[in-house]
Amino acid sequence: MTDRTVLDQEIAVEQRHLDRVYARLEQLRQAAARAERDGYRLARVGNFGALVERDAMVFHAARRRHVLDAEHEGLVFGRLDLRDSSMLHVGRLGVRGERSEPLVVDWRAPAAAAFYRATAADPQGVVRRRMISSAGERVTRIEDDLLDPDAAPDDLRVVGDGALLATLSRVTGTGMRDIVATIQREQDEAIRSPGAGVTIVSGGPGTGKTAVALHRAAYLLYSDRARFAGGGVLVVGPSGVFVNYISSVLPSLGEDTATLHSLGSLVAGLTVTRTEPAGTATVKGSLRMRRLLERAVRDAVPGGPTELRLLYRGQLLRLGRTELDAIRERALPRGARRNEVRRVGIDGLFEALWRQALELRIGNLPEQREFEDELADRTDFRDFIRAWWPRLHPRHVLAWLADPARLRSYAAGILSRAEIELLVSSYRSLAADGPSIPDVALLDELDELMGRPPRPARRRRDPFLVAGGVREVSTYADRERAARSAATSRDEDYREYAHVVVDEAQDVSPMQWRMLGRRGRLASWTVVGDPAQTAWTGDPAELTRARDKALGRRRRHEFTLSTNYRNSAEIFAAAAAVIREIDPDLPLPRAVRSTGVPPEARTAGPDELPAVTAEAAAKMLTEVEGTVGVITPVQRRAEVRDWLGELSGPRLQVVDALQAKGMEYDGVVLVTPAEIRDGTPAGPRTLYVALSRATQRLTTIDLTP
Numbered sequence: 001m002t003d004r005t006v007l008d009q010e011i012a013v014e015q016r017h018l019d020r021v022y023a024r025l026e027q028l029r030q031a032a033a034r035a036e037r038d039g040y041r042l043a044r045v046g047n048f049g050a051l052v053e054r055d056a057m058v059f060h061a062a063r064r065r066h067v068l069d070a071e072h073e074g075l076v077f078g079r080l081d082l083r084d085s086s087m088l089h090v091g092r093l094g095v096r097g098e099r100s101e102p103l104v105v106d107w108r109a110p111a112a113a114a115f116y117r118a119t120a121a122d123p124q125g126v127v128r129r130r131m132i133s134s135a136g137e138r139v140t141r142i143e144d145d146l147l148d149p150d151a152a153p154d155d156l157r158v159v160g161d162g163a164l165l166a167t168l169s170r171v172t173g174t175g176m177r178d179i180v181a182t183i184q185r186e187q188d189e190a191i192r193s194p195g196a197g198v199t200i201v202s203g204g205p206g207t208g209k210t211a212v213a214l215h216r217a218a219y220l221l222y223s224d225r226a227r228f229a230g231g232g233v234l235v236v237g238p239s240g241v242f243v244n245y246i247s248s249v250l251p252s253l254g255e256d257t258a259t260l261h262s263l264g265s266l267v268a269g270l271t272v273t274r275t276e277p278a279g280t281a282t283v284k285g286s287l288r289m290r291r292l293l294e295r296a297v298r299d300a301v302p303g304g305p306t307e308l309r310l311l312y313r314g315q316l317l318r319l320g321r322t323e324l325d326a327i328r329e330r331a332l333p334r335g336a337r338r339n340e341v342r343r344v345g346i347d348g349l350f351e352a353l354w355r356q357a358l359e360l361r362i363g364n365l366p367e368q369r370e371f372e373d374e375l376a377d378r379t380d381f382r383d384f385i386r387a388w389w390p391r392l393h394p395r396h397v398l399a400w401l402a403d404p405a406r407l408r409s410y411a412a413g414i415l416s417r418a419e420i421e422l423l424v425s426s427y428r429s430l431a432a433d434g435p436s437i438p439d440v441a442l443l444d445e446l447d448e449l450m451g452r453p454p455r456p457a458r459r460r461r462d463p464f465l466v467a468g469g470v471r472e473v474s475t476y477a478d479r480e481r482a483a484r485s486a487a488t489s490r491d492e493d494y495r496e497y498a499h500v501v502v503d504e505a506q507d508v509s510p511m512q513w514r515m516l517g518r519r520g521r522l523a524s525w526t527v528v529g530d531p532a533q534t535a536w537t538g539d540p541a542e543l544t545r546a547r548d549k550a551l552g553r554r555r556r557h558e559f560t561l562s563t564n565y566r567n568s569a570e571i572f573a574a575a576a577a578v579i580r581e582i583d584p585d586l587p588l589p590r591a592v593r594s595t596g597v598p599p600e601a602r603t604a605g606p607d608e609l610p611a612v613t614a615e616a617a618a619k620m621l622t623e624v625e626g627t628v629g630v631i632t633p634v635q636r637r638a639e640v641r642d643w644l645g646e647l648s649g650p651r652l653q654v655v656d657a658l659q660a661k662g663m664e665y666d667g668v669v670l671v672t673p674a675e676i677r678d679g680t681p682a683g684p685r686t687l688y689v690a691l692s693r694a695t696q697r698l699t700t701i702d703l704t705p
């Protein structure tokens with residue numbers, strides 16, 4: 001028999017199984033819909049037993065239907081033939097046959113772990129591991145690994161080669177793909193690490209840290225749904241571009257309850273995408289900013305009244321700037337929250353005015369209480385209060401920093417002169433540009449420092465109320481539905497996540513760790529990152545302190561990934577050379593795929609740069625089938641976008657070197673790498689990131705010296 005015939009026969013075997021699975025799925029779908037209808041009918045019987053029964057039925061039916069309805073590209077992707085002659089198929093969800101026999105085992109179930117972990121050295125009872133690729137409902141390809149030849153029966157066939165490499169050579173789409181069919185052993189160990197505590201995953205570029213973080217979120221939701229779907233899983237990435245890129249992975253794994261945010265959108269009501277040069281971001285990320293902001297929130301409102309004048313029973317009551325400042329400062333001892341102690345400030349005014357009225361011996365002076373009521377009724381007094389002690393929103397106070405004199409006075413003695421000037425130049429354009437990503441953590445800090453004006457408590461809707469206001473007794477089904485709807489209707493400012501996943505953690509600044517910590521007080525954590533890629537150039541001890549505080553004293557589990565699945569070996573060699581210059585001993589991952597095409601290095605004079613960039617991008621679009629990223633220094637992004645106007649489209653994206661964090665493109669055109677390297681102290685690391693984004697082709701364009 002030829003190899004081809006054997007392969008076709010084996011494909012036919014798998015096709016029969018897949019047909020059976022799809023037929024069974026259709027049956028289950030119909031049964032689930034029926035059960036859900038019947039379950040609700042049972043509820044109308046109204047006795048307790050029927051309610052419990054209905055509960056169980058609806059719970060299973062509703063959940064099942066939701067899972068079954070999801071689209072399942074590559075539903076079954078693996079098969080294990082075991083030493084004891086049994087066999088199982090691994091897929092995106094578990095499916096049982098009519099006699100409850102497992103037709104597919106969910107990839108997250110313990111029985112499926114061997115699919116990812118077995119090796120020839122440690123076969124874990126697996127004789128043959130088979131990877132099955134399919135398009136829609138058709139099996140297109142199979143690849144086998146014979147892990148335990150001694151235990152293989154004579155008729156066991158082994159076909160195909162290199163499933164992983166075949167997957168890695170696929171073209172990149174606009175969104176990241178799941179890797180569920182080809183998770184590697186070291187990755188699997190991190191994915192299935194215990195749900196409690198802190199799981200820390202590190203590794204160089206392209207080692208699958210993001211992929212691991214997302215598959216881990218899916219794994220946790222599967223392994224303890226009540227806890228993680230109920231409390232919520234928050235996934236945080238560095239930028240909006242990145243969050244967009246990863247947003248389809250969890251849904252493709254059948255999980256749609258996790259909440260994804262970038263560091264610019266974590267605060268309710270904000271969607272900030274503007275990055276800042278690493279130097280400025282480092283200053284804004286320092287814990288010292290908290291002290292600066294503490295000064296700001298205790299300051300007088302810019303443009304606010306500097307004196308209070310009231311005509312009272314023919315006499316002038318007057319408080320000048322010094323008295324007003326003293327009243328404000330007394331009402332705001334350190335730690336007091338400005339929006340919450342407004343009443344104390346107003347009482348201070350009353351007190352000072354009353355004392356003055358006594359001193360002036362105003363005739364017919366009423367009781368102090370009545371005097372205060374009279375003032376409180378007066379429009380001019382109320383207008384004064386609104387101007388002197390307004391309810392402040394964090395963005396109001398941030399806007400105060402646009403005034404260089406104020407900013408300098410808040411920062412004096414806290415930041416160095418050079419640091420202050422970086423802030424002055426950044427905040428000068430705040431009104432025009434809006435806040436940047438590092439500012440979002442400052443806004444969150446201001447929110448905490450100032451507190452919120454007391455608001456009447458909102459009544460919460462009780463998800464367990466059934467018709468007529470009766471509280472449901474048996475609640476499995478409702479809890480399940482409530483958990484799903486909780487994910488969509490969770491308060492924008494929700495802070496009680498059960499698990500927080502932080503990607504690109506090396507770039508989370510101390511101030512950003514504080515912002516994350518506020519949302520993860522009850523959470524276990526998965527933190528993934530690569531210290532070598534950091535743009536943070538501040539005090540490392542400060543960073544460690546802030547991070548440890550956010551993560552708490554929970555037990556830590558550490559994992560390191562060692563294979564670069566993204567870059568061709570040729571491209572990673574160029575990136576490695578840059579990081580080696582500043583860190584010769586850094587352990588680097590191994591790139592497993594070679595294309596034979598080295599990166600192309602071009603140069604251009606300043607005048608030619610626009611044309612050369614456009615030409616290189618156009619060429620790149622013809623050389624690769626998938627996506628092209630044009631990566632620029634932060635300050636050049638807007639102009640490069642203009643240069644490429646006509647080329648822009650779904651396949652081409654222009655990002656600055658900071659937005660490129662975590663991203664992946666088939667082809668990358670890197671504009672003026674020397675400017676990225678030399679621009680800031682974090683330059684070489686930022687360039688290392690930019691150079692390690694491409695899967696197939698890389699072109700660099702530097703200015704001619």
Ligand SMILES: Nc1ncnc2c1ncn2[C@@H]1O[C@H](COP(=O)(O)OP(=O)(O)OP(=O)(O)O)[C@@H](O)[C@H]1O
Pocket residue numbers: 164167168177178179182183184187203204205206207208209210211212530565566661662663664692
């Ligand atoms: N086991 C795997 N099978 C197939 N593809 C994989 C596997 N692991 C990682 N990849 C692919 O490698 C690429 C890099 O993965 P990912 O973006 O998760 O790496 P990373 O470690 O987060 O990288 P970086 O630190 O550079 O941002 C992605 O395209 C991912 O799908």
